[in-house]
Amino acid sequence: MSTPVIGVLALQGDVREHLVALAEADALARPVRRAEELAEVDALVIPGGESTTMSKLALLFGVMDPLRERVAAGMPVYGTCAGMIMLADKILDGREDQESVGGIDMTVRRNAFGRQNESFESGIAFKGLDDAPVHGVFIRAPWVEAVGAGVEVLAELPGADGPESRIVAVRQGNLLATSFHPELTGDHRVHAYFVKMVEEHLAAE
Amino acid sequence: MSTTPTTADQPQIGTARVKRGMAEQLKGGVIMDVVNAEQAKIAEDAGAVAVMALERVPADIRKDGGVARMSDPNMIEEIIEAVSIPVMAKSRIGHFVEAQVLQSLGVDYIDESEVLTPADEVNHSDKWAFTTPFVCGATNLGEALRRIAEGAAMIRSKGEAGTGNVVEAVRHLRQIKNEIGHLRALDHNELYAAAKELRAPYELVKEVAELGKLPVVLFSAGGVATPADAALMRQLGAEGVFVGSGIFKSGDPAKRAAAIVKATTFFDDPKIIADASRNLGEAMVGINCDTLPETERYANRGW
Numbered sequence: 001m002s003t004p005v006i007g008v009l010a011l012q013g014d015v016r017e018h019l020v021a022l023a024e025a026d027a028l029a030r031p032v033r034r035a036e037e038l039a040e041v042d043a044l045v046i047p048g049g050e051s052t053t054m055s056k057l058a059l060l061f062g063v064m065d066p067l068r069e070r071v072a073a074g075m076p077v078y079g080t081c082a083g084m085i086m087l088a089d090k091i092l093d094g095r096e097d098q099e100s101v102g103g104i105d106m107t108v109r110r111n112a113f114g115r116q117n118e119s120f121e122s123g124i125a126f127k128g129l130d131d132a133p134v135h136g137v138f139i140r141a142p143w144v145e146a147v148g149a150g151v152e153v154l155a156e157l158p159g160a161d162g163p164e165s166r167i168v169a170v171r172q173g174n175l176l177a178t179s180f181h182p183e184l185t186g187d188h189r190v191h192a193y194f195v196k197m198v199e200e201h202l203a204a205e
Numbered sequence: 206m207s208t209t210p211t212t213a214d215q216p217q218i219g220t221a222r223v224k225r226g227m228a229e230q231l232k233g234g235v236i237m238d239v240v241n242a243e244q245a246k247i248a249e250d251a252g253a254v255a256v257m258a259l260e261r262v263p264a265d266i267r268k269d270g271g272v273a274r275m276s277d278p279n280m281i282e283e284i285i286e287a288v289s290i291p292v293m294a295k296s297r298i299g300h301f302v303e304a305q306v307l308q309s310l311g312v313d314y315i316d317e318s319e320v321l322t323p324a325d326e327v328n329h330s331d332k333w334a335f336t337t338p339f340v341c342g343a344t345n346l347g348e349a350l351r352r353i354a355e356g357a358a359m360i361r362s363k364g365e366a367g368t369g370n371v372v373e374a375v376r377h378l379r380q381i382k383n384e385i386g387h388l389r390a391l392d393h394n395e396l397y398a399a400a401k402e403l404r405a406p407y408e409l410v411k412e413v414a415e416l417g418k419l420p421v422v423l424f425s426a427g428g429v430a431t432p433a434d435a436a437l438m439r440q441l442g443a444e445g446v447f448v449g450s451g452i453f454k455s456g457d458p459a460k461r462a463a464a465i466v467k468a469t470t471f472f473d474d475p476k477i478i479a480d481a482s483r484n485l486g487e488a489m490v491g492i493n494c495d496t497l498p499e500t501e502r503y504a505n506r507g508w
Contacts (some may be wrong), residue, residue, distance in 0.1 A: 116313035122216040
């Protein structure tokens with residue numbers, strides 16, 4: 001099987017780190033800013049960044065609709081932080097006019113963990129990556145407030161004060177999303193997990 | 206410099222990775238100076254990745270003269286309330302109490318800025334002592350590395366704020382990039398002497414020589430007034446831009462702000478930059494930096 005070509009949505013955000021992580025996970029990675037470039041990739045990563053800026057630029061430069069069509073057609077997409085917000089069917093605490101690509105039947109609360117002073121890093125158990133905890137870097141991070149029946153929860157973070165835990169990683173079909181940023185650590189297992197999803201999808205087509 | 210991953214499973218706040226990682230999320234974006242909630246909303250609407258809350262934009266600080274200080278906490282809080290994007294604010298160089306106040310207000314980034322009047326002519330603030338990350342200005346690589354050694358989690362080339370003239374921004378960014386290129390070419394025996402010449406810690410010099418870039422995000426600031434200016438700084442290697450007076454001292458701030466955002470994302474596409482540059486109304490009136498007296502050059506502040 002040929003190496004999958006995975007784009008990183010390069011409108012704004014930590015694009016470079018994702019390109020590096022994908023290459024380390026044996027994918028061919030390239031930046032995507034235009035609809036023509038989107039048409040040439042097998043899968044896409046939506047990076048961390050400012051979700052309001054990303055959403056605005058995606059609409060302005062005609063990437064939003066082609067992206068929605070590709071998602072509907074089954075293209076694998078992985079979103080981190082702002083990327084998770086972009087994949088949510090419903091956003092809380094967003095801008096009123098903020099649009100998402102959607103695709104995952106979940107409600108995501110933007111900046112739910114607080115402002116930068118509350119940003120943190122923590123070890124976290126990730127379903128399917130059972131050899132060791134994943135190191136989660138949470139930066140003004142969102143959490144998943146509710147998920148539909150078709151969504152598999154991959155990681156939850158125990159509440160700081162009390163038993164309530166927060167969903168921070170999910171998968172629905174070919175769509176994967178994390179509140180945190182594996183691309184900022186040297187550990188590329190989550191990217192490898194996504195590359196495997198892409199390979200399985202391509203093999204099944 | 207602890208960039209090594211922590212193995213602790215307990216949540217940790219204020220780590221170098223969390224501070225530097227925040228700046229990584231701003232890359233490819235525009236950070237805009239705003240003086241009130243209304244301007245902050247215009248900036249957010251235009252697609253800014255963050256706003257810088259301050260009492261007067263640099264062009265007005267220049268015009269008014271006097272001592273420029275940290276902004277009124279009320280004003281900063283109003284801006285934090287008004288927008289959902291990150292909010293930065295400026296402290297004077299070496300004024301760590303202003304920085305403590307800004308941290309207590311919950312700003313997302315502190316700019317220890319030469320645009321304000323320095324409070325200490327020898328020492329910058331110890332930025333490791335804070336949970337809130339810092340961005341600092343630099344005119345050359347040595348200065349950038351000294352700020353990083355003090356704990357800065359993001360660097361911006363200084364330029365000459367409030368002039369609407371991009372010439373100093375270009376000079377400083379080129380200087381930093383050239384010096385990084387020079388380090389890359391040195392053999393490892395030569396890095397010790399290079400560190401001495403740069404007046405920067407050897408470990409950081411070695412890290413830059415290996416990475417071929419700063420260990421933190423590098424933006425450009427000081428003099429960007431047009432979409433083409435922003436794209437120029439990006440093509441020269443800035444990972445994003447700060448725009449100060451350039452937006453709200455122009456004829457049509459909302460339009461110019463949106464245009465600069467577009468040109469910053471598509472910095473290598475002249476067609477898009479051309480479209481973004483059409484009918485923007487008047488740009489801010491510029492100042493020629495070669496007629497600026499030495500004492501009025503903000504870039505000379507900090508060392």
